[in-house]
Amino acid sequence: MGDPILLGCLATVILPLAAFAIIMIFTWRHHKLSLAISLIASTIPMIISWIFFFKLAGLKQPIIYQFDWLISDQVKVPFGFLLDPTSLLMLVIVANISWLVQVYSVGYMGGDPGFGRYYADLSLFAMSMLSIVISSGLLQLYISWELVGLASYLLIGFWYEKFSASEAGKKAFVVTRFGDIGFFIGLVFLTLYFGGLDIHSINTAAVGKGMPQWLLTASALLIFCGVMGKSAQFPLHVWLPDAMEGPTPVSALLHSATMVAAGVYLMARLFPLFAAAGPTALTIILAISTITLILSSTIGMVASDIKQVWAYSTVSQLGFMSMGLAAAGLAGGTLFAGYFHLTTHAAFKALLFLCAGVFIHHFGTNDFFVMSAQGGRKLYIPMATVTIAALALAGIFPFAGFFSKELVLGALAHLPNKIWLVLGLLGAFLTAYYAFRVIFVMLFPRPQPPDWVQAQIDVMASGGHGHGHGHGHEEEDTGHGHGHEEHHGVPWVMSLPLLVLAFFTLILGFCQGYLEKFLMGASHPHDVDLMLLVAAVGCALGGIGVAWLDWGRPTAKWQGFLRQFPVLENFFIQKWYMDHFWRWFLNTIIYGIFSKWFTYNDRRVVDGGVDAVALGTIGSGRLLSFIQTAFLQLNIFFMVLVLAGIGIYLLMGR
Amino acid sequence: MLIFNQLNTYLYLALVLFAIGLYGVMARRNLIAMLISIELILNAASINFMAFNRFLAPHPAVGQVITLFIMAVAAAEAAIALSIIVAVYRKLKSINVEQATELRG
Numbered sequence: 001m002g003d004p005i006l007l008g009c010l011a012t013v014i015l016p017l018a019a020f021a022i023i024m025i026f027t028w029r030h031h032k033l034s035l036a037i038s039l040i041a042s043t044i045p046m047i048i049s050w051i052f053f054f055k056l057a058g059l060k061q062p063i064i065y066q067f068d069w070l071i072s073d074q075v076k077v078p079f080g081f082l083l084d085p086t087s088l089l090m091l092v093i094v095a096n097i098s099w100l101v102q103v104y105s106v107g108y109m110g111g112d113p114g115f116g117r118y119y120a121d122l123s124l125f126a127m128s129m130l131s132i133v134i135s136s137g138l139l140q141l142y143i144s145w146e147l148v149g150l151a152s153y154l155l156i157g158f159w160y161e162k163f164s165a166s167e168a169g170k171k172a173f174v175v176t177r178f179g180d181i182g183f184f185i186g187l188v189f190l191t192l193y194f195g196g197l198d199i200h201s202i203n204t205a206a207v208g209k210g211m212p213q214w215l216l217t218a219s220a221l222l223i224f225c226g227v228m229g230k231s232a233q234f235p236l237h238v239w240l241p242d243a244m245e246g247p248t249p250v251s252a253l254l255h256s257a258t259m260v261a262a263g264v265y266l267m268a269r270l271f272p273l274f275a276a277a278g279p280t281a282l283t284i285i286l287a288i289s290t291i292t293l294i295l296s297s298t299i300g301m302v303a304s305d306i307k308q309v310w311a312y313s314t315v316s317q318l319g320f321m322s323m324g325l326a327a328a329g330l331a332g333g334t335l336f337a338g339y340f341h342l343t344t345h346a347a348f349k350a351l352l353f354l355c356a357g358v359f360i361h362h363f364g365t366n367d368f369f370v371m372s373a374q375g376g377r378k379l380y381i382p383m384a385t386v387t388i389a390a391l392a393l394a395g396i397f398p399f400a401g402f403f404s405k406e407l408v409l410g411a412l413a414h415l416p417n418k419i420w421l422v423l424g425l426l427g428a429f430l431t432a433y434y435a436f437r438v439i440f441v442m443l444f445p446r447p448q449p450p451d452w453v454q455a456q457i458d459v460m461a462s463g464g465h466g467h468g469h470g471h472g473h474e475e476e477d478t479g480h481g482h483g484h485e486e487h488h489g490v491p492w493v494m495s496l497p498l499l500v501l502a503f504f505t506l507i508l509g510f511c512q513g514y515l516e517k518f519l520m521g522a523s524h525p526h527d528v529d530l531m532l533l534v535a536a537v538g539c540a541l542g543g544i545g546v547a548w549l550d551w552g553r554p555t556a557k558w559q560g561f562l563r564q565f566p567v568l569e570n571f572f573i574q575k576w577y578m579d580h581f582w583r584w585f586l587n588t589i590i591y592g593i594f595s596k597w598f599t600y601n602d603r604r605v606v607d608g609g610v611d612a613v614a615l616g617t618i619g620s621g622r623l624l625s626f627i628q629t630a631f632l633q634l635n636i637f638f639m640v641l642v643l644a645g646i647g648i649y650l651l652m653g654r
Numbered sequence: 655m656l657i658f659n660q661l662n663t664y665l666y667l668a669l670v671l672f673a674i675g676l677y678g679v680m681a682r683r684n685l686i687a688m689l690i691s692i693e694l695i696l697n698a699a700s701i702n703f704m705a706f707n708r709f710l711a712p713h714p715a716v717g718q719v720i721t722l723f724i725m726a727v728a729a730a731e732a733a734i735a736l737s738i739i740v741a742v743y744r745k746l747k748s749i750n751v752e753q754a755t756e757l758r759g
Contacts, residue, residue: 633683633751636680637680640676640680
């Protein structure tokens, strides 16, 4: 136990868990105390993560601590910690973003009656996410994965008095579980063939092609099902936009930077397995992520809720990351492109959400048109940082997104089929467009807001209290009222995380070489494909330009160019009818076919069988009741007779 | 004294007891008498066990253990049977089995 690294690993996992338990059991009524416990339990892992990051850089061999938790014949299930560059980087991301979000939430959630519970849930999340990152075995990862799902459910449904919030929590839980079924079957496959779920040995075995090809393909695709659920890939992306019902810091923490990135992280973690899985699996993955990218960017173009825009943006960027990973796998590249995009995305997307949170907190609405009309741009710090983050999202030099997008597009360009590259560029264009739609609307408000915005403002004014924020309970007294009485500046606990994240958004791009050396062991000078560079920046600038024409310039009519194509616009507003599809799927397939027949089976076959046994017993009882003559001695006589007969028979048989 | 040191003696004794018990169960109409007869049958079985244990068994204690079991079971059975008899008496004001005809099929 004297090993400081092992102690550090244990502390990162156990401290947040202990914080969760202590807050939930003892201190949840005392807001300050709960906050202190939770902050301590998240600060220490953050410090540890930085120490690990710098001390363990240049690791040749992964550090593995593990013990066999379950041994059954051939099957060994290890528990423990695996520290290698991949997990160290993610550890830093997760620990830092959860720390920043905990700090930020002091301001955002201040005065909420569920403050203690909120911090307990955040601690639970931190524990399970950190455990995903450094777990050495896939089963441990799976358990933490489900725990993350639980934390996400608790946090999305945090304002559970609100019907839509509790519904959204359920939806997130069920939809991700849907994908996890596949993940679990994949794990079973691996266990059956491989006899263990140790990540390190699975990766080495996969590289050595120790498994039959079809099995590798199947397990990779099944594990990707889990990724689809968690990382909100088409067609399981529907839960993520709904998950925005939770408090905004939660959206920043779970639903943009860390939890949803867990899926992509899993892909990166098992990258050798995916790379070895062969072109079939990778092409399917690539196609799914490309569809996700395009689908969610187009929906982001028409949403008017700022959190929805960022949510769809998250979905699309996750698609972009897994495109990068799949393309690298296909072209024989490394996981760096996708993983680097994950890193930069974590910074700038958390920043986008936290900025959105400041606006929402301040104005009590989620609609960015209304924010704009009420003077959103006067909040200088969030407005500046949100612009930086949007530039990063669009992929403009010198912000972080530029470098990572460039890498992903480079990976796509290595594929023989250029359609992926074209679609990736289209995605970049759309991303720039929807990001700057929000920015321009916020930056250049109209002196006279358009009618539909004015109508919203009137509704809010008559409603008195902006409930767009989502607090279901009355809390004027607690000083957390939004809307009118809170037009003072932004509290420092909220702006500090913004500034930190903005700093990272600015510098992360230039850390590319260092990170690549850290992750891959060596930094290859990238042959900069000038054509690609021009194309990518051109697409981003084109997107921004179109956004300027539609939303920015003084004479802009605040109508998207999509208004020219009403059919298409409606299609996007209806979210590609994916919610309708799932509703139909549930009603027709699940309820209509499976539930119906299972119910029928239950009623007729199972219940019927039980009834048949009971009725048969009653009938035969009736039939045989003539034996009962109510004359005890007669019964005994026959009994003796029969026994004597049997005895004689046995004796004769000898 | 040789006769007491033979297996057959005890087997005949058990047979007689068993026969008396069987006759009692089948002939008597009084429930208590029937219960006593059943105890006789059980005792016959016990005597058999003891006898075989004494003269034939490879292990010296098996038959005795079973006999002890039979005694314990007989005690329990007597308690239950007596309580049933009391219940029957309360119901029918009689312990004659010919009166108990309610369960005729």
